[in-house]
Amino acid sequence: VDLLAANKKLAEENREFFEKNGIIAFNIMGATGSGKTLLIEKTIDAMDGVKVGAILGDVIGKADCERVASHGIKAEAINTGKECHLDAHFIHHSIYSFADTELLFIENVGNMVCPADFDLGEKFRIVMVSVTEGDDVVEKHPEIFRLADVIIINKVALADAVEADVDKMERDARNLNAKAKIFRTDLRKGTGFDEWINWLKEVVR
Amino acid sequence: VDLLAANKKLAEENREFFEKNGIIAFNIMGATGSGKTLLIEKTIDAMDGVKVGAILGDVIGKADCERVASHGIKAEAINTGKECHLDAHFIHHSIYSFADTELLFIENVGNMVCPADFDLGEKFRIVMVSVTEGDDVVEKHPEIFRLADVIIINKVALADAVEADVDKMERDARNLNAKAKIFRTDLRKGTGFDEWINWLKEVVR
Ligand SMILES: Nc1nc2c(ncn2[C@@H]2O[C@H](COP(=O)(O)OP(=O)(O)OP(=O)(O)O)[C@@H](O)[C@H]2O)c(=O)[nH]1
Ligand SMILES: Nc1nc2c(ncn2[C@@H]2O[C@H](COP(=O)(O)OP(=O)(O)OP(=O)(O)O)[C@@H](O)[C@H]2O)c(=O)[nH]1
Ligand SMILES: [Mg+2]
Ligand SMILES: [Mg+2]
Numbered sequence: 001v002d003l004l005a006a007n008k009k010l011a012e013e014n015r016e017f018f019e020k021n022g023i024i025a026f027n028i029m030g031a032t033g034s035g036k037t038l039l040i041e042k043t044i045d046a047m048d049g050v051k052v053g054a055i056l057g058d059v060i061g062k063a064d065c066e067r068v069a070s071h072g073i074k075a076e077a078i079n080t081g082k083e084c085h086l087d088a089h090f091i092h093h094s095i096y097s098f099a100d101t102e103l104l105f106i107e108n109v110g111n112m113v114c115p116a117d118f119d120l121g122e123k124f125r126i127v128m129v130s131v132t133e134g135d136d137v138v139e140k141h142p143e144i145f146r147l148a149d150v151i152i153i154n155k156v157a158l159a160d161a162v163e164a165d166v167d168k169m170e171r172d173a174r175n176l177n178a179k180a181k182i183f184r185t186d187l188r189k190g191t192g193f194d195e196w197i198n199w200l201k202e203v204v205r
Numbered sequence: 206v207d208l209l210a211a212n213k214k215l216a217e218e219n220r221e222f223f224e225k226n227g228i229i230a231f232n233i234m235g236a237t238g239s240g241k242t243l244l245i246e247k248t249i250d251a252m253d254g255v256k257v258g259a260i261l262g263d264v265i266g267k268a269d270c271e272r273v274a275s276h277g278i279k280a281e282a283i284n285t286g287k288e289c290h291l292d293a294h295f296i297h298h299s300i301y302s303f304a305d306t307e308l309l310f311i312e313n314v315g316n317m318v319c320p321a322d323f324d325l326g327e328k329f330r331i332v333m334v335s336v337t338e339g340d341d342v343v344e345k346h347p348e349i350f351r352l353a354d355v356i357i358i359n360k361v362a363l364a365d366a367v368e369a370d371v372d373k374m375e376r377d378a379r380n381l382n383a384k385a386k387i388f389r390t391d392l393r394k395g396t397g398f399d400e401w402i403n404w405l406k407e408v409v410r
């Protein structure tokens with residue numbers, strides 16, 4: 001059985017469900033610890049009045065789900081076990097309980113390789129990396145950046161500490177993807193966060 | 206065909222080759238950007254007089270290989286393409302040119318999930334994480350830590366900047382693995398590096 005073809009079919013079913021119910025789904029990918037959960041937490045607080053839900057993918061445990069649920073929204077954990085990425089089948093089982101959600105954030109497993117191959121049915125693909133992973137992280141993973149709608153370069157306040165050239169990271173991202181929206185953020189300092197929220201509010205309208 | 210059984214058979218062939226030729230092979234795993242290449246670079250410089258070689262696994266490109274080769278040792282790049290981990294088959298093709306090496310560092314693809322399943326034939330498994338990935342990175346990936354011989358918690362000088370509790374990370378590692386040697390390092394500041402080199406020199410003797 002062609003794994004990716006089967007996944008595509010389920011992803012389309014998920015996408016139909018999202019469109020029918022007016023849900024905008026985001027697939028948030030990126031390396032381990034790039035800041036995906038913190039982004040969701042801060043975004044929930046800033047999008048007051050909008051019905052937000054979240055599905056948090058991890059190998060094991062519910063840590064990310066509990067962090068997000070503590071912000072007062074519906075959140076569900078998916079444990080992928082041996083799999084290093086979410087796929088449409090995992091998501092298919094979870095979406096029906098989010099029928100009245102407007103924005104659904106799906107946090108993928110931390111991994112810069114396989115999540116790029118599996119469409120979940122999302123409307124927007126977000127790739128988040130942090131400067132602390134080194135300024136070559138973009139050029140080393142062209143696939144996942146090529147397919148992104150939004151690219152977030154996070155923890156920029158730490159660039160000097162690891163000698164990372166943020167301009168190079170953004171250049172590499174732009175070379176791989178002419179259309180994506182690119183944000184530079186530091187979620188602890190608040191840098192670039194307003195620009196992200198403004199883009200999100202545009203999308204919801 | 207059972208993928209892992211086929212891998213195990215090739216890993217044993219690799220291991221026989223290493224043992225016959227007096228090569229101590231290390232499989233260095235860890236998340237994207239945790240500091241694996243920098244560790245190899247600094248270790249080469251500190252192990253003057255010992256014949257060191259390196260195999261650098263990445264999805265694409267030769268960036269890590271060129272960094273390591275510039276330290277004057279034999280280094281080979283392996284590009285894994287769609288695969289998010291090295292396996293014994295990739296390694297099998299590279300090892301014959303390292304016959305006169307004493308220490309062979311194999312840097313795995315940045316990923317905290319799949320590399321744990323694939324024995325390469327190494328003698329020591331090293332797992333390297335950095336505090337900037339968040340202090341929950343150990344508890345979230347039990348499999349890879351359970352099988353480690355050495356665990357390195359890197360970039361410790363940045364712990365406050367990301368509010369990471371390094372004691373917790375070390376506690377989590379010790380709970381998962383009673384035997385592994387655990388190092389806390391900051392490769393830029395030099396913290397803990399001598400302890401790592403001392404351990405390595407013990408191993409070589
Ligand atoms: N200084 C700084 N720390 C950050 C920033 N974003 C996230 N962090 C810290 O980085 C660590 C990881 O953040 P998370 O939000 O858990 O990252 P994640 O991508 O969800 O991690 P996984 O789900 O484990 O892949 C935590 O210690 C955060 O506090 C940032 O912009 N600046
Ligand atoms: N401040 C600080 N920076 C570090 C430390 N170790 C590595 N770095 C920086 O972290 C970034 C990544 O280091 P690399 O050695 O390329 O990491 P890697 O694990 O080989 O990365 P991949 O091969 O891409 O998975 C680079 O900018 C390094 O300079 C450390 O202990 N402290
Ligand atoms: Mg997370
Ligand atoms: Mg590297």
Ligand SMILES: [Zn+2]
Binds near residue numbers: 084113114289290319
């Ligand atoms: Zn994978």
Ligand SMILES: [Zn+2]
Binds near residue numbers: 114
């Ligand atoms: Zn994998």
